[in-house]
Amino acid sequence: MGFIKKRKRQKQSFGDATVSVITYVFFAVFAFICVYPFYYIFINTISSNELSQKGLIIFLPHGLHIQNYLKAIKIPGLLDATIISVGRTVIGTLMTVIATAFLGYMFTRETLWHRKFWYRFVIVTMYFNAGIIPWFLTMRNLHLTNNFFGYILPTIVSPFYIILAKTFVESIPKELQQAAEIDGAGTMKIFYRVIMPVIKPIMATVTIFAAVGQWNAFQDTLLLMTNNKLYSLQFILYQYINQASSLKQLVNSSSGSAVAQSVATVQTATSIRMTVTIIVVAPILLIYPVFQRYFVKGIMIGAVKG
Numbered sequence: 001m002g003f004i005k006k007r008k009r010q011k012q013s014f015g016d017a018t019v020s021v022i023t024y025v026f027f028a029v030f031a032f033i034c035v036y037p038f039y040y041i042f043i044n045t046i047s048s049n050e051l052s053q054k055g056l057i058i059f060l061p062h063g064l065h066i067q068n069y070l071k072a073i074k075i076p077g078l079l080d081a082t083i084i085s086v087g088r089t090v091i092g093t094l095m096t097v098i099a100t101a102f103l104g105y106m107f108t109r110e111t112l113w114h115r116k117f118w119y120r121f122v123i124v125t126m127y128f129n130a131g132i133i134p135w136f137l138t139m140r141n142l143h144l145t146n147n148f149f150g151y152i153l154p155t156i157v158s159p160f161y162i163i164l165a166k167t168f169v170e171s172i173p174k175e176l177q178q179a180a181e182i183d184g185a186g187t188m189k190i191f192y193r194v195i196m197p198v199i200k201p202i203m204a205t206v207t208i209f210a211a212v213g214q215w216n217a218f219q220d221t222l223l224l225m226t227n228n229k230l231y232s233l234q235f236i237l238y239q240y241i242n243q244a245s246s247l248k249q250l251v252n253s254s255s256g257s258a259v260a261q262s263v264a265t266v267q268t269a270t271s272i273r274m275t276v277t278i279i280v281v282a283p284i285l286l287i288y289p290v291f292q293r294y295f296v297k298g299i300m301i302g303a304v305k306g
Contacts, residue, residue, distance in 0.1 A: 104165025126159035
């Protein structure tokens with residue numbers, strides 16, 4: 001039997017083999033192009049800053065050290081910005097996911113008063129907006145400038161996420177909800193006990209989208225916040241990239257005389273930019289492995305017996 005299978009594998013034509021090789025090579029090159037920029041930045045943060053400044057670190061690190069990360073912690077405002085970014089990402093994502101799941105469910109309930117009107121009312125905001133100035137005036141009138149909730153409240157309801165959730169809920173067999181209604185469950189109980197456990201895949205998808213959006217946002221900080229205690233990490237990164245040359249002097253002076261330090265670990269504009277970039281990018285990369293399994297999990301299998 002094993003011999004027959006081996007013979008079948010060997011019968012692949014030359015054209016098929018050529019296509020397979022080209023496909024593997026193409027995707028290997030594409031993967032390398034995607035991964036290499038992050039790898040390049042990382043190896044430059046742990047290599048000799050002198051060599052990194054000269055552009056000599058290309059594929060392999062040289063003069064390994066972690067002083068860049070230890071000194072980056074001392075950069076003024078970085079810790080506060082990290083707390084703000086983590087806070088807005090966790091709280092904002094949680095509220096967005098809950099609101100998206102609930103509205104997606106409610107817009108499928110035929111008993112909802114003027115259901116189609118409210119659904120279209122929400123969706124139309126995805127296509128039309130007043131612009132930045134009216135948005136800023138609205139936020140100011142709501143006292144959301146220099147306010148942490150200015151990061152949270154405007155992002156709770158997202159029409160695109162609601163469309164995804166509504167479409168997913170509509171794919172759920174109605175027998176699940178009907179069985180719960182027969183047992184006397186109300187709207188909220190059906191939502192928490194029946195709908196939410198079943199829509200985990202779409203909730204995981206929305207979680208990733210919302211978390212990435214919250215973590216990477218910096219324009220709202222630029223427009224709404226003048227208190228540096230409320231600056232987000234991305235906005236700090238934007239500032240530090242533009243001010244890396246002056247910032248390196250501040251970091252070096254806070255670590256003692258630059259002359260007394262090893263030439264390999266003296267901070268440069270390049271090391272500042274790359275180290276802060278890694279600090280900002282790395283946490284959001286950890287979200288994907290956590291939620292990836294929900295994309296492929298067949299959660300609906302066996303939910304309703306035929």
